Amino acid sequence: MTDNKPGIARFAALGALIAALALVIYLLFSGGGSTNTYRLLFETGGQLVPGNEVRVGGVPVGSVDKVDLTDDSQAEITITTEEPLHQGTTAVIRQTSLSGIANRYVSLTPGPNSEDELEESDVITQEDTTAPVDIDQLFDTFRPRARRALQKVIQGQATIYTGRGPEANRTYKFLNPGLSSTEKLFAELTRDQRVFTDFVVDTGSVMNAVAARRDDLTSLVSNANQALGAIASQNSALERSLVALPPTLRQSNTTFVNLRATLDDLDPVVAAAKPATVNLASFLRDLRPVAERSIPVFSDLGRAVSRQGPDNDLNDLLLATPEFERKTRSAVDPAIAALNASEPNIEFARPYSPDLLGFLTKFSQATAYYDANGHYARVQTPALGLFDYDPLTSLLNPQPRSQRYDGFQFNRAPTPCPGAGTQPAADGSSPYLADGELAGKCNPADTPPG
Numbered sequence: 103m104t105d106n107k108p109g110i111a112r113f114a115a116l117g118a119l120i121a122a123l124a125l126v127i128y129l130l131f132s133g134g135g136s137t138n139t140y141r142l143l144f145e146t147g148g149q150l151v152p153g154n155e156v157r158v159g160g161v162p163v164g165s166v167d168k169v170d171l172t173d174d175s176q177a178e179i180t181i182t183t184e185e186p187l188h189q190g191t192t193a194v195i196r197q198t199s200l201s202g203i204a205n206r207y208v209s210l211t212p213g214p215n216s217e218d219e220l221e222e223s224d225v226i227t228q229e230d231t232t233a234p235v236d237i238d239q240l241f242d243t244f245r246p247r248a249r250r251a252l253q254k255v256i257q258g259q260a261t262i263y264t265g266r267g268p269e270a271n272r273t274y275k276f277l278n279p280g281l282s283s284t285e286k287l288f289a290e291l292t293r294d295q296r297v298f299t300d301f302v303v304d305t306g307s308v309m310n311a312v313a314a315r316r317d318d319l320t321s322l323v324s325n326a327n328q329a330l331g332a333i334a335s336q337n338s339a340l341e342r343s344l345v346a347l348p349p350t351l352r353q354s355n356t357t358f359v360n361l362r363a364t365l366d367d368l369d370p371v372v373a374a375a376k377p378a379t380v381n382l383a384s385f386l387r388d389l390r391p392v393a394e395r396s397i398p399v400f401s402d403l404g405r406a407v408s409r410q411g412p413d414n415d416l417n418d419l420l421l422a423t424p425e426f427e428r429k430t431r432s433a434v435d436p437a438i439a440a441l442n443a444s445e446p447n448i449e450f451a452r453p454y455s456p457d458l459l460g461f462l463t464k465f466s467q468a469t470a471y472y473d474a475n476g477h478y479a480r481v482q483t484p485a486l487g488l489f490d491y492d493p494l495t496s497l498l499n500p501q502p503r504s505q506r507y508d509g510f511q512f513n514r515a516p517t518p519c520p521g522a523g524t525q526p527a528a529d530g531s532s533p534y535l536a537d538g539e540l541a542g543k544c545n546p547a548d549t550p551p552g
Contacts, residue, residue: 137182139167142226145233147177148195148206155207156181166208176228181208189217194232206234450543453520453534460523519544 147169156164164183172178190213198205220226241249263270291298312319333340409415413422489498519540521532526549533546 137164137184138186138220139180139182139222140187140220140224140226142179142181142193142208142231143172143228144177144179144193144195144231145228147179148234149236150177150179150195150206150208156183156210157207158210158212163210177233179208183210186219188213188215188219190214190230191220191226192230192232193226195234197234450540453536453540457520457523517544518548519546522546522549525550 150166150169152166152168154166155162156166163185164181166179167182168180170178170180187210192211194209194211195206196209198207241252244252291301405415407416412418490501491497492499519533519535521527521534522544524532526532533544533549535541535544535546
């Protein structure tokens with residue numbers, strides 16, 4: 103008997119091990135407990151297929167077993183859950199992404215645990231279920247023209263993002279922060295409802311004022327368009343200007359830094375100039391009438407500079423100057439030579455300027471008097487060699503040309519000195535000998551008698 107006890111113990115341990123393994127296998131394959139089957143009615147099946155998940159709070163709790171169509175054209179979805187559901191449970195068909203076909207699942211919002219559990223014969227009707235709205239259903243609501251426009255938008259977006267994937271990804275990286283900031287902005291805008299209302303009302307008033315000046319706004323936009331077009335037409339020059347701008351700004355910075363020291367040096371000058379500006383206001387008041395009277399002068403000057411018509415203003419004269427210069431260029435050298443050759447004669451004749459002016463003055467006085475014969479200057483005596491007097495006939499007979507100058511005597515001796523037309527001055531200033539330069543060239547003794 104004692105020999106059989108170890109064998110019995112071994113068989114008992116083996117049986118307990120087999121029972122434990124069976125229990126583990128049962129728990130693994132049975133899901134840890136009994137399942138619960140329910141039926142849900144939706145307006146549409148939402149592209150659900152058997153095998154789709156059933157989730158609660160994003161956690162899988164079951165699966166879709168079957169999708170049927172009722173007699174009244176409702177979608178009957180049979181699901182299996184691990185835990186029982188309670189009264190008040192709602193269901194929504196959701197999708198894991200906007201694209202794809204078999205990417206739907208049933209999202210449950212369980213009722214409170216204080217409510218009664220649902221029986222398997224109970225049905226969750228459309229009052230507690232929500233079917234998804236597919237994007238195709240949205241597109242079907244559009245008219246053909248709107249659908250074509252949407253197609254162009256989608257195609258345009260495809261063109262925009264072609265080859266721009268990395269840039270788009272970087273943009274979308276900051277989309278969520280941008281939306282969050284926008285949400286905070288609108289929260290601040292709506293935080294003080296009264297101020298926001300006043301802002302909207304005032305904005306409406308501004309828009310009405312702008313609408314009242316829509317013609318001016320249109321002109322502004324047109325002018326701005328032309329201005330920007332002009333800038334665009336000079337894009338090369340603008341590019342060069344922008345390239346040269348940084349060195350210019352750096353040089354300007356240095357100039358302004360040096361200018362500060364210059365302004366410090368100008369402070370004494372400004373302080374010294376302040377007394378001089380005391381009477382500046384009265385000076386400007388007196389200058390104003392002068393400036394007003396100068397307006398016609400400048401107007402006449404403008405007409406003198408430029409007038410309609412040919413060859414009647416200073417502008418035309420300046421335009422003709424190059425042609426005049428070309429025509430007179432050949433006469434410049436002979437004129438210079440003539441001036442150089444006449445310089446000795448001018449130097450000799452310059453001291454006789456008083457005598458020449460005295461002759462003109464006295465000659466004009468002589469022509470001012472007349473008698474019965476007429477003006478003195480028109481009386482021609484026979485001594486001038488124009489006529490011979492015939493005492494027999496008391497007539498003047500014209501002389502031949504060969505005898506007209508017989509009465510003149512040309513003196514080859516030196517000419518009188520300057521100032522010799524009058525008696526010599528007591529201080530010896532006349533006759534004038536130019537500090538001896540005219541010695542031998544004129545006769546200082548040739549003076550009026552007495």
